[in-house]
Structure formats: structure tokens, C-alpha cells
Amino acid sequence: MNxxxxxxxxxxxxxxxxxxxxxxxxxTDYAQDQLSDVVFIEFLVAVGDxxxxxxxxxxxxxxxxxxxxxxxxxxxxxxxxxALPQSPELINKDxxxxxxxxxxxxxxxxxxRQLMNADGYAKYCEERSH
Amino acid sequence: MFVPHTDAERxxxxxxxxxxxxxxxxxxxxxxxxxxxxxxxxxxxxxxIMAELQEIAAANSSxxxxxxxxxxxxxxxxxPAAVDAIIRRGEFLTAYTPYQPEVSQGTLQAIxxxxxxxxxxxxxxxxxxxxxxxxTAAAEAVVMAYHHFRGxxxxxVLSPGVHPQYRAVIRTYMQGYAGFQIAGDHEPGCxxxxxxxxxxxMIDANTSLVLVQYPDFFGRLYDYTALAQAxxxxxxxxxxxxxxxxxxxxxxxGEFGADIVVGEGQSLGIPLSFGGPxxxxxxxxxxYVRRLAGRLVGETVDNAGRRAYVLTLTARExxxxxxxxxxxxxxxxxxxxxxxxxxxxLLGKHxxxxxxxxxxxxxxxxxxKINAIPGFSxxxxxxxFHEFVVCCPMPASRLNDRLIDHGIIGGYDLQQDYPALENxxxxxxxxxxxxxxxxxxxxxxxxxxxx
Numbered sequence: 001m002n003x004x005x006x007x008x009x010x011x012x013x014x015x016x017x018x019x020x021x022x023x024x025x026x027x028t029d030y031a032q033d034q035l036s037d038v039v040f041i042e043f044l045v046a047v048g049d050x051x052x053x054x055x056x057x058x059x060x061x062x063x064x065x066x067x068x069x070x071x072x073x074x075x076x077x078x079x080x081x082x083a084l085p086q087s088p089e090l091i092n093k094d095x096x097x098x099x100x101x102x103x104x105x106x107x108x109x110x111x112x113r114q115l116m117n118a119d120g121y122a123k124y125c126e127e128r129s130h
Numbered sequence: 131m132f133v134p135h136t137d138a139e140r141x142x143x144x145x146x147x148x149x150x151x152x153x154x155x156x157x158x159x160x161x162x163x164x165x166x167x168x169x170x171x172x173x174x175x176x177x178x179i180m181a182e183l184q185e186i187a188a189a190n191s192s193x194x195x196x197x198x199x200x201x202x203x204x205x206x207x208x209x210p211a212a213v214d215a216i217i218r219r220g221e222f223l224t225a226y227t228p229y230q231p232e233v234s235q236g237t238l239q240a241i242x243x244x245x246x247x248x249x250x251x252x253x254x255x256x257x258x259x260x261x262x263x264x265x266t267a268a269a270e271a272v273v274m275a276y277h278h279f280r281g282x283x284x285x286x287v288l289s290p291g292v293h294p295q296y297r298a299v300i301r302t303y304m305q306g307y308a309g310f311q312i313a314g315d316h317e318p319g320c321x322x323x324x325x326x327x328x329x330x331x332m333i334d335a336n337t338s339l340v341l342v343q344y345p346d347f348f349g350r351l352y353d354y355t356a357l358a359q360a361x362x363x364x365x366x367x368x369x370x371x372x373x374x375x376x377x378x379x380x381x382x383x384g385e386f387g388a389d390i391v392v393g394e395g396q397s398l399g400i401p402l403s404f405g406g407p408x409x410x411x412x413x414x415x416x417x418y419v420r421r422l423a424g425r426l427v428g429e430t431v432d433n434a435g436r437r438a439y440v441l442t443l444t445a446r447e448x449x450x451x452x453x454x455x456x457x458x459x460x461x462x463x464x465x466x467x468x469x470x471x472x473x474x475x476l477l478g479k480h481x482x483x484x485x486x487x488x489x490x491x492x493x494x495x496x497x498x499k500i501n502a503i504p505g506f507s508x509x510x511x512x513x514x515f516h517e518f519v520v521c522c523p524m525p526a527s528r529l530n531d532r533l534i535d536h537g538i539i540g541g542y543d544l545q546q547d548y549p550a551l552e553n554x555x556x557x558x559x560x561x562x563x564x565x566x567x568x569x570x571x572x573x574x575x576x577x578x579x580x581x
Contacts, residue, residue: 040420044280059454061420061446066454 201558253384264394358387399473
């Protein structure tokens, strides 16, 4: 399982890549593997919306499950990956790259301290596999 | 009787919920109605009970020996004998979508054919595997539109020309939705016979759905194009409740801009049988398929490339999406949907049109005859299909009581649902009504109103 070292992770299996005050958000390799083939994504927020940490920002459906995607940080949505609804399979193929979901201009950057680092997330995934 | 719980477990459960005795759970049920005071008579043999039941049944008058002009959402049509013969086959005779659906390819194929026929008939792109009846399907349309806008549009505009029972069921469904508003059908001073144009000013940015009926409850036909445009301009959806049989003749709602088509499928080969089981039709456009409630069968190929049927898009459904599903109903009306499928297959496109035409022409003949009776007039200012409103010289209920003696089941007394519609009777005519029956109805109405 791929867990890039330079990202932060939420307990609900979203990753955040922090660059200055901006967080790029997607779901992890672990999450896409658990979901199996993703067939649908629907964004519940639009560019310009403010979101709270933990708020649902998208719904993802696979052939066997539906999952909520939550904002790992609070802030304003500055970008949405418009390519994903056309090609939801990217979430399986490249969860950390082409399948980024939203960018959030953080209003509470200190919230990132509540997220896990790669080691913490690896342990967290391992615990759940037992 | 097998009861899995021990006395100790029951004690524990009662303690947990804070009551002393199981009887305490039934305090809301009036004492007279509680077990063991049912007051049932002693047991009878099968032969005795058959005789008793037949005697009770014989007190009923049925559409077999009476001329029936009662409709109002359930219609007396001819059902070819082949329908029953086919649906009673052991392979088909189940009321339910099987739990291992893909094992039952025949059932899934029948549902797929049903969906295809309903989509074609309504002019929609996708139909689900059915709901319980027209009323629940209409309520599901309201729920679907509500979820489509994620609860941000808390109003539905309901035409007073939608079946009163559908509107009642919609109110039941929506009572738990805080702040949800139903406009249109109970406005002060609202004329129940007003047309769709009176709904236009009620459509606003908070409206999720506009719901009308076609033909409407009074049998009338409207072109809802302007209403569809107004709904769409406000960002809302338009749902149309249909009598599917009429669509053998009429323009499908998909062609005048409907986003959702619901309806009562009883007219498609399903017996009246005291009000059910019936069939709820639900069809929509492809873009809303993920908000669609209920089962959906799709066609695919298996690993050898052979055609196969599967339950598809199941992630919409309650067993996966749980509390976030559009609806918590994920069953369908399997056997009754099959009945409609067999009926439509036997009749075909031309047969369905022929039945619809017979209904239309006989109803118009009846309207002409009744309009000619002194004291009676057909009060319709719109084209109609096979049902029409008659203004009578006395309450419809009184006329109906007297018509029974002439071997006639009269029309629907509109005053029971619309207090403003005094002395109004809704008369339905189908292919089952012969010219003799219609002439007899006209004579009987003339006679009983002067008695």
C-alpha cells in the first residue's frame, strides 16, 4: 500500500497536501482499495464555498459501497477537480495524483496538527486490517 | 409458537426500557382490542369455512354482474386469460426480487423488459423496477426531488388535480421533513377545477418539484409544456402522474418536459381486487438515475460474452447507502410488475392504442348521452380521456345508492374529497362498458333523478 511521506492523513481516509496556506485533498490508496472499483463521484461543494473540518464535501460510489468524503481542514474551496466525475476510475488508478478532489484555502491552518503523518496513518491502517 | 427469548432475557429487556410488564407496552391500544379478548368464534372445518366465506362473498356486488362506471384511479379493464396463465408459472410466481438476484435471470429479464416498456411508454430514459402503487410512487418523486436539491428547496407545488389519495400519502411521507411546505392544493379559495396556470405563481426558487396528473383526477388533459418551462426556469423539476394505459394514445410526458413520470399501473392488466396489490410506476431522465429509489435491472454480458441481467447502481440503495439513500424502500412489486409486462407484451403497441381508443370513444359517447339528460350536464371545459365530471341535480352518493338497484356501480362522488364540488360525479368508461350499458346508465340516471 502506498502512503506518501509528504502528506497528512485524516481518520476518515482523506489525505491533505499542504502547500503554504493551501491544502489539496483526496482519498488514500487504502481507501480506494477498500472501496474497490469507483464508478461515481459527486461534489457537494462548489468553488467559493466555505467548509468546516469534517464536513462532507463529496460522495463516492464504488460497485459495492458508497462513501462520504470529508474536508480534513476548514477553509474556502478554491478548486475542484472537474475531470473526476467524467473519469471516476482515476480514484483507483492514481489516488494521490490525478485524482485530487478539492483545494482548500485554509482558515485554521493549525488544524493540520490534528492530522496524522505517514507513519501514524500506516499504523492506523494496519490496526484496522486485523 | 417458537419464541426465542427466555423469561430472564425478557425481564432484562423490560428493565432496560423501564417498564414492568409486557402489557405496559400496549397501553396505547384500547383494552377491548387487546389479546385475548378478540372474541373469535370456535374453529370450523375447511368445508364449513368455505361455505361461510362464500355466503359472505355472495353479499358483494362485483364488476362481473354490475355495469361499472367507477374509476377515480382504479379501472375495470379486460384482462386476457393468458396474463394469469403466464404469471402463475412457478418460475415467476414470487412477490419479491430474489436475494441472490443474478441467479434468477428470468425474473431479472422480466423486470428489465418491464423497465424498457415503461420508459418507452412514458418517454423517459430510465424506469425503476416499480413501487407499491401510484400513491407511493408519487411520494417517492417528492422525496427524490427533495434530495436532488440536498434539502435546500423545501417546497413542492401540488396540483389539486392530483389524486386526493396520492396527495394524502405525500403528506404522510413528508411529515418528518422539518419545514417542508406543500403548496397548491389547499390554498384558501382555491378552485379544485382550476388548471395548471394557477400553479405558475407558486413556483419559486425554493420549489424542488411541481407535481401534476395526466389525465388529471377529473379526467382532463392539459399540455403541461408551459408549466414544465416555468418549473425549469425556477430550477425546479416537473413530475407527472399518469395513467399508463392512456399513453397508448396520448403524447408521453417526456415530450412536454417532464423530469419524472410516476403512475398507477393497475390499468395494465391488474385486477381491481378491492384496491390492491397495485403497481407504482416510476421513470425519470438518465441524469437523475442516482437519485432514483428502488431496484434497477441492467443488461450486461457474462464472462463468456453472453447476455445477462444484473441489479445495477445498487450503491444508491438503502442496503448500501443506509440513512443517506434517497428512499428506505428497496423492494419492488415483482409479481404485479410482471403482470403489467405480460399484459403490455400481449397487447403490443397497437393493442394498447386500441384499448385506449375504445376507452376514449366510449367515454365521449357516454358524456354525450348524459349531457342530454335534463338536469345533468357534463362540466368539462377541457379535452378528456375516459373520465369526466358530471354536474348532477342531487348528491352523487344518493344517485349511486339508487343506481345499484339498476345493476349499475355509479361514478365517484367528488364531494367526499372536494367539499366545493357538490353534486358532482366523476364517471369512468372503459372498453368493458358496452353501448347497452352506457344507454342503460343514461336511462337509469334520468329515472332515479326524477323519482
